[in-house]
Amino acid sequence: MTSGHWMAFSFRLPHMLAGKNIALGVTGGISVYKMCTVVRLLKKAGANVRVMMTQSAAEFVTPLTFSTLSQEEVVVSLWPENKKTSTNLGVKHIDIGLWADVMLVAPATANTIAYIAHGNADNIVSSTVLALRCPLIIAPAMDVDMWENRATQDNLTTLRERGYFILPPESGELASGLTGMGRLPEPETIVDFVNGVIVKTPQDLKKKKILVTAGPTHEPIDPVRYIGNRSSGKMGFALANAAALRGADVTLVSGPVSLGTPNNVKRIDVETAEEMYGAVMAYAKKQDVIIMAAAVADYAPAEQAKQKIKKQHATMTMELRSTPDILRALGEKKTKKQILIGFALETENELANAKIKLQKKNLDLIVMNSTKDKGAAFGSDTNVVTLIDTKGNVSALPKMPKFDVAVEILNRAVKEFNR
Ligand SMILES: Cc1cc2nc3c(=O)[nH]c(=O)nc-3n(C[C@H](O)[C@H](O)[C@H](O)COP(=O)(O)O)c2cc1C
Known part of the structure; x- marks a missing residue:
């Protein structure tokens, strides 16, 4: 699970934890004890930490330990302690959700991961997750068989697609006596990951409208066949997610892909x-940034057969017509303040071709990738x-x-705004 993960923090990042509000949801796994050190490290780095625990978590370490370390009251129940005087106690899960700059659920049990994937909200941790407006980090920890179970993996795919950050567990000796994936990473690794998420999700795109296109297009030949391409949509979806996490108002125009929509993205x-072309043009005018990451077909069948074409002849010729050039149309209509970003996937003379496209289509930035690079482009979780x-x-x-490529592209857009 570590390989192919869409966010990595391999290089040194600036420390951004001082003054940040971190909501910590602790759930009932054997590795709860490690979270005591995490709270200490976060506090030492200058962060404010409010801890919530599930009933199961409180079986492993007492709330008193966490309240002493965090110097804050620990919340174990959704309900006010004194129901008779509850009117001015606030609603804890909403209050903490609004207060937090980032939320961390660690260790995240298989049960809590399932809860979050299905939107259950009958405890303080899962309710706060549902009410959250800030980035969410989930650090799963469990026995190797629970980790490898299809149910857990399917739930994690759902959470990843929604735009939550998953800190993968490590492999090694487990409390069950078995060996394999499932260990909660060491406290320093967890704190570094939280810091990385804060660095990569600054709230610098608030009130900005960003339109992103993603995926391939399908050009019908007959009722059952089409001309398409290998685009998975992952780059465009990562851009939409990264922009939404930075506070932008994001519209995602997507071709046919099998990806879930990130939170807070209009698809x-x-x-x-x-x-x-129609969808992009309808929204284009009001956008501050437009990023065309979709792999749009250049040609489509001139005629669509009404019935399925039968296999009759040894060869077949099909007439194609060129499709509307969305990027060129956007470049022509671009307003002074608008930032237009295009992608170029090249197979030869990459740099020269990309530079020509940048100029011809009146773009502000072009993102070039090549089919020659390993770990790049179609279907991959990484890009070069x-x-x-x-x-x-x-x-x-x-x-x-x-995701990190998306962060870099958005950093460029922010630079343009500040120019
Ligand atoms: C000794 C013990 C250790 C456990 N460790 C884990 C664990 O590491 N990960 C996990 O997913 N569940 C673990 N469980 C099971 C959870 O505690 C159980 O699924 C519980 O319902 C989780 O509730 P919560 O998600 O509300 O905290 C453990 C249970 C026991 C009794």
């Missing part, structure tokens, strides 16, 4: 290049890109998770 599904701007600056980024 419009389309099938053909023509439909994508080069960013080229209008001033001729060329930055070749190392191979990184698509």
